[in-house]
Amino acid sequence: MSDLYEKAKPLAGKVMSFARDNLLVNMRFLDVALSALEPEAERESASFACNGAKIFYDPVFLLKKYKEEPAFALRMYLHILFHMIFYHSFQFDKLDGEIWSLSADIATEAAILELEIPGASLLRDEAAKRKLRVMREDIGVLTAERIYRYFKNFGISAGERGELLRLFFMDSHRLWKPAEEITITKEQWKKLSERVRADLKSFSAKKSKSESMEQSLLEAVKDRYNYKELLQKFMVMNEDMQINDEEFDYIYYTYGLSRYGNMPLVEPLEYRDNKKVREFVIAIDTSASCRGELVKSFLRRTYGMLCAKDSFFSKMNVHIIQCDHEVQKDTKITCRDELEYFLSAEKITGFGSTDFRPVFTYVDELLRKGEFENLKGLLYFTDGYGVYPKAMPPYDVMFVFPDNGDTGPEVPPWAVKVLLDDEGLD
Structure with missing residues (x-):
């Protein structure tokens, strides 16, 4: 298996470079965001994942998917990039992870399909577009936040979940959980999102527009606060009248009582400052x-x-x-x-x-x-x-x-x- 990995690694690297170059040619407004992600081969993972700084890919798995559909690498690259500029990974730990992951995938694919990018079509796209048309009737603009609220309010069956995964799943979100060390912080990704949003407005008027992308970018650059x-x-x-246990040593206090009768060595602090x-x-x-x-x-x-x-x-x-x-x-x-x-x-x-x-x-x-x-x-x-x-x-x-x-x-x-x-x- 290791020999296969070593043989596949150089060719898979070229496939990733080609996908990146293709995106730069067709979507120039993504240049800064693309430069923030570095592809890195990962042995025997059979998946694609991103930690905010690197795209990890299995060379053997990538070449297999590329052989089945040549547009897969470009689509996967773009899918992961959109997750980051839409701020999807930085909300994962605050919400229902399973529902948020699915909502984020749907919103990302909705934005990609609306843009009609040359060389990025997959066999499943027509079925996905039909599904998205139905969802828009109930939800409106398909941002991850709107989709998530819809699923939380109305629920989702196991059968429906399976169909949506088949149509919209692309990458693993296993690295979305907060890490101790993050090379590119969420504040930096927010700035990148703001740059993409600004550049998108000045992008060629002849290109297809994506309402889902514009709204998702709007969600990404919003100021978010913990209420x-x-x-x-x-x-x-x-001043709140409570004994401050953190500043009171009971050892000296009880020693004074036992040694000198009713004369403690240290009086308890009766007051403590509390923020209320x-x-x-x-x-x-x-x-x-x-x-x-x-x-x-x-x-x-x-x-x-x-x-x-x-x-x-x-x-x-x-x-x-x-x-x-x-x-x-x-x-x-x-x-x-x-x-x-x-x-x-x-x-x-x-x-x-x-x-x-x-x-x-x-x-x-x-x-x-x-x-x-x-x-x-x-x-x-x-x-x-x-x-x-x-x-x-x-x-x-x-x-x-x-x-x-x-x-x-x-x-x-x-x-x-x-x-x-x-x-x-x-």
């Missing part, structure tokens, strides 16, 4: 375009994140402000019971046009009245289409938008923008 981690920005240091939510504002856009279950879902899940691991003080000062073109209602929350009551019984009021400025003016007035001792920040849940204040407030601001498949509205440079879909909120 729970971002909420840490709204936590403040405050104490004072902040949640503003809710109650305009006609942002209401109903969307608002309730945001509040429920935000509440769930804040309540996790005892995030609240026994006393807190949280204002939930409802506003459309003017402030409709301000509900002050001082304990967990009040927050739970608000979520279960409060009705959302408003539904006019959207203007963000009244909330900031109102909060400024609360600050002048001494309502807050140390206001850390303001969360503003909105669809984003409204009038922003020009001046930067003296506290952190996070605008949270529902993810509608685009980059979302622009926000002032002093604010943090977060796009949240169902998966992000979960």
Whole structure:
């Protein structure tokens, strides 16, 4: 077997080089991304895989597939490259791996088939195109994120999964799991994705366009945040009356008691600084375009994140402000019971046009009245289409938008923008 590997290796290397050169000729906008991946032969793996820096291929297996279909090498090369520029590998550990892998393969092949690249056709393509037409009727633009949400919401049978694998599987995703050392980081791949997206716009107008590719690139270059981690920005240091076990040595303490009676050598530290939510504002856009279950879902899940691991003080000062073109209602929350009551019984009021400025003016007035001792920040849940204040407030601001498949509205440079879909909120 080793002799066969050594014989196949030089020829397989030429096949990979030819595939790479072919892509550079036909898709010049991929030049920078192509240069980031280096092919490397791998003994007896019978597969193709990528770790973000190298494409590992089995020379014997590659030549076998190349003999069956000469376009296979080019197609495989492009398939793996698209996975990387679409950011597919860097979300693998955050989602259901099996469903995400399948969704990523379908989205990648959808983008390739729409581009109609010369010399890249496979025998299965006609059947794959028919399947994709059916999927578009249910899902719309076929990005991995949309396909994944569809499968998670509606499920997928074993038979359907088998058919989709037969039509869209190309490479192993065994190296997608986070590695201790990554030659090319996800931030670097994001920059490459942004470059490809920019170059794609200026690519020859005579070439075929791929809506799936454009949307997948849009998903790749989006700023992604862990919502729970971002909420840490709204936590403040405050003294919490607990013994700090990390700074207290019980050996000296008990020795003093035993040696000198009621005289411990070291007094326990009664106080410990904990980061817990104490004072902040949640503003809710109650305009006609942002209401109903969307608002309730945001509040429920935000509440769930804040309540996790005892995030609240026994006393807190949280204002939930409802506003459309003017402030409709301000509900002050001082304990967990009040927050739970608000979520279960409060009705959302408003539904006019959207203007963000009244909330900031109102909060400024609360600050002048001494309502807050140390206001850390303001969360503003909105669809984003409204009038922003020009001046930067003296506290952190996070605008949270529902993810509608685009980059979302622009926000002032002093604010943090977060796009949240169902998966992000979960």
